[in-house]
Amino acid sequence: MSTSLLYHTQNIVGFQHQSYKFEKGKVIELINRNVFTCPKCSSHNISVFPSRTRRIQCDKIGKKLFYIEVNIHRIYCRNCKVVSTDSLPFLSHPKSRISSSLKRTIIELRSEMSISAISKYFELDWRIVKDCEKRYLKKKFKAIKLKNVRIIGIDEIYVTRVKGKEKYITVVRDLESGAVLYVGSGKGAKSLDRFGKRLRHSKCNVKAIAMDMSKAYISWVEENLPNAQKVFDHFHVIKLMNDKLDKIRRRTAKEIDEEQKTLLKNQRFLFLRNVEDLEPDAKQLLDNLRKVFKGLGDASMMKEALRSIYHMAGNAVEAEAAFKNWCSIARQTQIKELIDMAKTIENNLDGITAYWKMSGLTNASMEGFNNKIRWLIRQAYGFRDDEYFTLKIYNLPNTKVEANI
Ligand SMILES: [Zn+2]
Structure with a gap:
């Protein structure tokens, strides 16, 4: 040549x-x-x-x-x-066994091809392909600017179970640009320690934070971003309601006899799914189960009532009245979990109705991103490389979900 x-x-x-x-x-x-x-x-x-x-x-x-x-x-x-x-x-780096030009080709191909497909195509060890992408992502996300960030979303996400312990990550996103700003290991305030430090250095002006109603996050926000509006968005309120519903279902399952148990077994998703997404047969089954298991039926209907507030209320004032009404009905059911939910709603009503005041905060982006993460966990967690997994989360907004990891 x-x-x-x-x-x-x-x-x-x-x-x-x-x-x-x-x-x-x-x-x-x-x-x-x-x-x-x-x-x-x-x-x-x-x-x-x-x-x-x-x-x-x-x-x-x-x-x-x-x-x-x-x-x-x-x-x-x-x-x-x-x-x-x-x-x-x-060379792509001093000890590399591939040229920089091949490195660039691999990175270009990665958006369309899996690691194993590339490794087969170039007859390269898959670890070299992965390492190549990892170095590239590390450089790309070395310094994430927070300066112009105004609206953020904090989310804890269940990853997997390691040696019997549940493993979570906490992800902070810029809800306007969609960028991932931070990935912390674990959940709760401690997982946000490093992000808090970065916030203080960045001198950014965060106006609103979408998150769930856990006490840990609330006190973290009050300490680190005292002037920001806390927003408990649709996605997180419904997620909490689903948790309560699941608790009631498990409790009910413990209290009933064997015959009823068979009836309720494996129906978890029937109660958690949105009613309009159910096939007619499943809807019929849900109606029957609601009649047999009265408490669970009431709770399931209360969840639908909660969801309907988001469809019906046109502004924060209407929403506030609807939530208060929901809470008083929840108390009348005398179901412990629903009373707890009512207490949580009342304690956080300002943040819940702030959802109506904050235009641009769409839970669709929140829910969409969570689906993407779940897809990534299924694909990438097999590598058992936390650093690579974290980098892939930072890169998720630029990743086509159809492509293979
Ligand atoms: Zn010399």
């Missing part, structure tokens, strides 16, 4: 073609450096000693795998009086 072809196809400059070898369908080109200089002071007052040969994988030529083989030299500089090893400028 001529010097000019080396440059134009592989982005290799300063080296000369020597010879070719062919090995089992692979093309190997031996090249040599044109001129040596001291890597520290660029002096020509040097002595050069060959030390070993390195083989670097480059972009394919047609369907053939293509490698560069180059002699690495040790250079003694008479000015610096030190011996150094010649480094190769066309």
